[in-house]
Amino acid sequence: MKKTRVGLLFGGRSGEHEVSISSARAIARALDSAENREKYDLLPFYIGKDGVWRGEEIARQVLESGTPLQSESLDRQSLWKFPPEAAEIEVWFPILHGPNGEDGTVQGLLALMQVPCVGSGVLGSAAGMDKLIMKDLFAQAGLPQVKYASVARSRVCPKLCDDLEEMLGYPCFVKPANLGSSVGIAKARSRAELEAALSSAATYDSRIIVEAGVQAREVECAVLGNDDPKASTLGEITFESDFYDYETKYTEGLAQLLIPAPVPDSVRDRIQEIAVQAFQAINGAGLARVDFFYVESTGEILLNEINTLPGFTATSMYPRLWDASGVSFPELVDRLIQLALARLTR
Template structure:
């Protein structure tokens, strides 16, 4: 690369409802980097979508407010140009992009497409896997194709709801019953999710979900333990030990996940070895079903009645906040936080190098 240190473009914030989670993640990651090995160039995307670029970091951010780069170049096009100049010898040189963006405009394939256009190595899933991993409906269709067991669900768009809400409610009641869970199809971190116990609650839950997305998914209630597994790798992914979420609230919502710190994460999960191995194998299968790269967290239901394992979802950019499951799973598996970051960057560069050998021309002159 023509330099001793690897320059990492750390990209965080964003326009999604998970902006604050992204800042927490970026702060934690900045503290975990080995600054003898890496230089870090921060890119902050405001809630309005404005890009700000800071100076290269010689050490971690000291506080959350520093991440907002108030004195940064508040010029979106200039910041994006720096991504495209990644191999130049100027101050804008970036060797690898590390998007710490959760939810819409960061985990959904949009920024991954920008990296591809910029011919820039980047950490995590590609365009397809990011988009499929963000859209819960598409994800479930890929899981079904891969033969993964999952709960029953219904889905519909905002326009379908406005044209025929009564028929949709009837289908939900017949197919799923109450209680059921209502979710925006394209949002992570449990934002906009609610539990409906009656027709009245179902209608209000759908109205709430439609504030976040144009497509809604409704899932049957499953009386189950929630088991999560970290996946790390490209073509030969590895699975971490499983962990279990014991929520502080009725279900694992945004408050329980990020704010109150009361949800228990039992790592490793108290399950027998055979079940743990089955879940780890299914996690890798789910990762491959969406064409994953780099990392993902795979979330499962283990039904209390018969111990059957159902895939719930995958998260292609799980958080690295102090309360986050993904790095804790790998720590228990024997991979430290710092080593995890090293490995993710290695995987990004490996994938980039492998793709350089591909011929994108049709051979015709």
């Protein structure tokens, strides 16, 4: 049987470069598993922090070491050159987290190559990355969310803070519109903290989202599929820190994952239903992790956000949720590749 050549694309220029390497190492191991080895040929490609693509030899070195390549002085001409073996790829598996990876930019490039890729396309990726566009699409679909406000960097002023206090109150959360993994997010409990959080978020993005804080449990659901997506069992994140920030997310021992989430069956069913609706609202494909707030005191379920390219290590929430749902890590990787190939024939 002819093997399918899979281009595993990882690294990238975002602050989640190291997370991308970890995800890629796990996927490479899955492709080398007994059930996948006879179906796929792996060709890894590494994008350095300088944005330059490196071919199989260097990419395998990074996968083996788990350490980013030290960037050399940038030759801008190198940004337009791709390793020759890229022309051999039959399906891409991009595992580039954050900006310039899951925001539609790389997806557009791969579409121009006329080769299918795992995950959402340009529209779904861009909508999933932009928190304001995402929330507007959720609102249009009638999905329940926390109250939020859109803020332009140029409008940050005392009057704006007055309006936010009246609309959302305290505590509230301030987030750059286009960064992943809790980067640049701050919790504001007072006017001084709100002003500081807005100033900080404005250094990351020209567009900012401010959300009302809620006392709730954080529950997540994984989605898998194209036209007929399915939802996984649920997981709950528990932590001792003030909120689920970047340090808590990526420091071992600071957060615990409960799978399955201990919620009533009716809550589970409703969250799974909303997760699929959120996936469809942004025109998602392949995979996504959908995050929720569950207000136990009232039974209220609030959609937080969707991540179209979640962490993919063996201990990440997305593959763990599917493992608990009866889909092993190697099988999950196989299904995602097959879903990408199926989109080519639509």
